[in-house]
Amino acid sequence: MRTHDVVVVGAGLAGMRAAIAAHEAGVDVALVTKLHPVRSHSGAAQGGINAALGNETEDSTDNHTFDTVKGADYIGDQDAIEILCQRAPLEIYQLEHWGAVFSRQEDSGKIAQRPFGGAGFPRTCYAADLTGLVILHTLYTVCVKYDIPTYEEWFVTDLVTDDDGHAVGVVAYDMIHGTIETIGAKAVVMATGGAGRVYRPSTNAHASTGDAMGMALRKGVPLKDMEFMQFHPTTLAANGVLVTEGARGEGGYLLNKDGDRFMTKYAPNKLELASRDVVSRAEATEIMEGRGIDGCVMLDLRHLGRDRIMERLPQIRELAIAFAGTDPIVEPIPIRPGAHYHMGGVHVDNWGAAPHMPGLFAAGECSCVSVHGANRLGGNSLLEAVVFGARAGEASAAYVQEHSAAPKVPSNAAADTQARIENLLSRDKGIRQFEIRDELAGVMQEKVGVYRSGPVLGEAKRTVTELRERFQSVVVDDKGKTFNTDLIHTLETGFLLDLADCMVTGAIARTESRGAHSRTDFTERDDENWMKHTLSYLDDGEVRLDYSEVAMTKYEPQVRSY
Amino acid sequence: MPATTFRIFRYQPDSGETESYHQDFQLEHGEKTTLLDAILRIQNEQDGTVAVRYSCRSAICGSCACKANGKTVLACMMQVEHVKTDSGQEIVQVDPIGNFTPIKDLVVDMTPFWDKFKAVKPFLIPDGPAPEKERLVPKAAMEKIAKESKCILCAACYSECNSLAADPEFVGPAAFAWGYRFAADERDGQRKNRAKLYSGEHGVWDCTRCMFCNERCPKGVDPRDAIEKLGSIAFQEKVTSDKGARHAKAFLISLRTGGKLNEILIAPYTDPIGAPFNAPLALRMAQKGKLPKSPLTHRVKDRDQVKKLIKNVKETI
Numbered sequence: 088m089r090t091h092d093v094v095v096v097g098a099g100l101a102g103m104r105a106a107i108a109a110h111e112a113g114v115d116v117a118l119v120t121k122l123h124p125v126r127s128h129s130g131a132a133q134g135g136i137n138a139a140l141g142n143e144t145e146d147s148t149d150n151h152t153f154d155t156v157k158g159a160d161y162i163g164d165q166d167a168i169e170i171l172c173q174r175a176p177l178e179i180y181q182l183e184h185w186g187a188v189f190s191r192q193e194d195s196g197k198i199a200q201r202p203f204g205g206a207g208f209p210r211t212c213y214a215a216d217l218t219g220l221v222i223l224h225t226l227y228t229v230c231v232k233y234d235i236p237t238y239e240e241w242f243v244t245d246l247v248t249d250d251d252g253h254a255v256g257v258v259a260y261d262m263i264h265g266t267i268e269t270i271g272a273k274a275v276v277m278a279t280g281g282a283g284r285v286y287r288p289s290t291n292a293h294a295s296t297g298d299a300m301g302m303a304l305r306k307g308v309p310l311k312d313m314e315f316m317q318f319h320p321t322t323l324a325a326n327g328v329l330v331t332e333g334a335r336g337e338g339g340y341l342l343n344k345d346g347d348r349f350m351t352k353y354a355p356n357k358l359e360l361a362s363r364d365v366v367s368r369a370e371a372t373e374i375m376e377g378r379g380i381d382g383c384v385m386l387d388l389r390h391l392g393r394d395r396i397m398e399r400l401p402q403i404r405e406l407a408i409a410f411a412g413t414d415p416i417v418e419p420i421p422i423r424p425g426a427h428y429h430m431g432g433v434h435v436d437n438w439g440a441a442p443h444m445p446g447l448f449a450a451g452e453c454s455c456v457s458v459h460g461a462n463r464l465g466g467n468s469l470l471e472a473v474v475f476g477a478r479a480g481e482a483s484a485a486y487v488q489e490h491s492a493a494p495k496v497p498s499n500a501a502a503d504t505q506a507r508i509e510n511l512l513s514r515d516k517g518i519r520q521f522e523i524r525d526e527l528a529g530v531m532q533e534k535v536g537v538y539r540s541g542p543v544l545g546e547a548k549r550t551v552t553e554l555r556e557r558f559q560s561v562v563v564d565d566k567g568k569t570f571n572t573d574l575i576h577t578l579e580t581g582f583l584l585d586l587a588d589c590m591v592t593g594a595i596a597r598t599e600s601r602g603a604h605s606r607t608d609f610t611e612r613d614d615e616n617w618m619k620h621t622l623s624y625l626d627d628g629e630v631r632l633d634y635s636e637v638a639m640t641k642y643e644p645q646v647r648s649y
Numbered sequence: 650m651p652a653t654t655f656r657i658f659r660y661q662p663d664s665g666e667t668e669s670y671h672q673d674f675q676l677e678h679g680e681k682t683t684l685l686d687a688i689l690r691i692q693n694e695q696d697g698t699v700a701v702r703y704s705c706r707s708a709i710c711g712s713c714a715c716k717a718n719g720k721t722v723l724a725c726m727m728q729v730e731h732v733k734t735d736s737g738q739e740i741v742q743v744d745p746i747g748n749f750t751p752i753k754d755l756v757v758d759m760t761p762f763w764d765k766f767k768a769v770k771p772f773l774i775p776d777g778p779a780p781e782k783e784r785l786v787p788k789a790a791m792e793k794i795a796k797e798s799k800c801i802l803c804a805a806c807y808s809e810c811n812s813l814a815a816d817p818e819f820v821g822p823a824a825f826a827w828g829y830r831f832a833a834d835e836r837d838g839q840r841k842n843r844a845k846l847y848s849g850e851h852g853v854w855d856c857t858r859c860m861f862c863n864e865r866c867p868k869g870v871d872p873r874d875a876i877e878k879l880g881s882i883a884f885q886e887k888v889t890s891d892k893g894a895r896h897a898k899a900f901l902i903s904l905r906t907g908g909k910l911n912e913i914l915i916a917p918y919t920d921p922i923g924a925p926f927n928a929p930l931a932l933r934m935a936q937k938g939k940l941p942k943s944p945l946t947h948r949v950k951d952r953d954q955v956k957k958l959i960k961n962v963k964e965t966i
Binding site for chain 2: 127
């Protein structure tokens, strides 16, 4: 059996940052990813990463903390947000020292910063509109330099626990060689990214199927705040591809079919740079009330001029031309809100450690610390991935140094998975995974979207339950061992169904409107009853909810307006 | 709604078949359907065994490069109808990227690509310790490597590379684009060592300058330009002992002195030891009239013009 001190599942920003931190702390760490590290979806992040460097105007970590607390609609843990914002400048400098190609100020040569939604100051560091790609590549080059062992195209199917319920490794399917193997470890860091593929349209990659959440949930680890899914205000109508918030940060307008800048009604101060939940609701309202064009509103960048678009937003132009047939230099881009970022995730503490399972850590979008609360600010996700990725790496290394005994990995772990998969492959008749996925994504979009209500959420719950039953007779077309993507999609679909159930169940219970969770039957925020995190467990296939406290330091809840 | 025949490369070692073949799939699809969406629909609706790498479907993860009617494209970025109009063909044939060994259908063994990427030392090696905050870098200096920083490692260039087709050990366009990205990074302290590392056998001078990498790169990285810039860096750093560098230098000397190329002199300058062994080739060339009659060819009249041209070129590098 292969073993390492620490196994990190997922090799995007959080996973690679964790692996680098663990390596630097002197433990034997390996990355396992179902893709190649540079294929990870962190690379699709465009607009930037926040840190109060104060390069453009004076700024402070306190300002950053307050903006994040407010953006989260007061349900983020304030102690965790303070950690996030205080470590932010250090992580940016670290990335720069490792070679990240940040865009620079004209005269000083310092890192340039642009305004972003929900932020009081220009605080978002960027590399044109390729910030995620540049940081992903930077971290990968460091992994190459450190020669960190990486299991590429190994799909992790299960989290392995010992008799005491401690995390002691993973089981994975080596897609190229067609084998199923156990990788033992003294600590496991989960960093597999979001579950955006529960929805359609979604800005997320096909691979964003929330695997870590699904695996943890099945091992009794609770997921936190699953009802909070962020809908990004600017996604392309054709396929849900992201158009960065940086487009509005650079000065882009949102227009309805009458050519009005409708954000003057909804957020008179911050306009297009209100927080994402506010802008998405405004767009949804405009479209519902008949002031959209073919289910879209318009993002107008023309007044920025060709040079600024080519310098700051080159990828946006390329994507708009490729997928919408629209050149933003000459015409506005039709856009609409689309599922983008999941605030919920594996319940972990400020060090990324899961309180319910010793040895398990999680970081990045698959985790919930929580720093984003009910609504994440643009530019805070890459930041969270590197800050809490680093912390989870450091904490897992420290855990390993304290628990140096060899992990007691059950000898039958891989065989159990193998048997389960063989059983699945032996089925000849049934429903294919894509039919279930399509229906699931459709119902989540329609009934668990920007606006929600009790009765409609109830319908969604029934459909999800029925889909989970139908999934019991799923059939896999491909019976082969090598690169069996049909099998992988089927296993992913299983995770998506469980996660969707947690999202819907949490949304039904939360009878208030907060951040991205907006109920038409409970339109107000209810701090008295709902200033708490939702925890979802899976008991015998049924979702059970529990709640936990929100950590407060010095920021009293206020009315939230932009 | 258009209907298209997709002729997909199949290789299914699990089924015991050792030979590859092409299989036709018919699909009705929307006007703007991308090649990737078409392949995924085939995978879902007709044959779940079709294997393809993909993820972001927004031209940034670099997974889904393949050949569509002979040209390497990102499947997610290319519309089916565009493949048909570009190629003038009604059938869309989909093949794995070139210069690789297939593993299953469109999935190839990328190991050589990643090994060569790692071989160019693709990480920053600065001189001295880092400052407390960020290093200050002029905007223009950072923009010098902006184009190469956009490389998504999709291997479209590698697929199209003619030097690789002739020499599988050639390092290849993407890796050199990354090499340039670090060699030209002001913050890196290894410019000269990188120039040495990237010269030599299978190195930058082995590029045939066919320009296909520039032509087919979906992200506008222009790897050939990066290779050329690495050549310039080699000269600036006086790393010129490589045959390729000597060959380039011989061109320049020949132009300066005679105003045009003198191949009889170029060969010995490029490779003083090896040149005599090429005498039989030279003889055959002479017989076919491919060589000037005398090594002392007459000089062009207006050599000042030539010198001006050389000066102009130098200033633009």
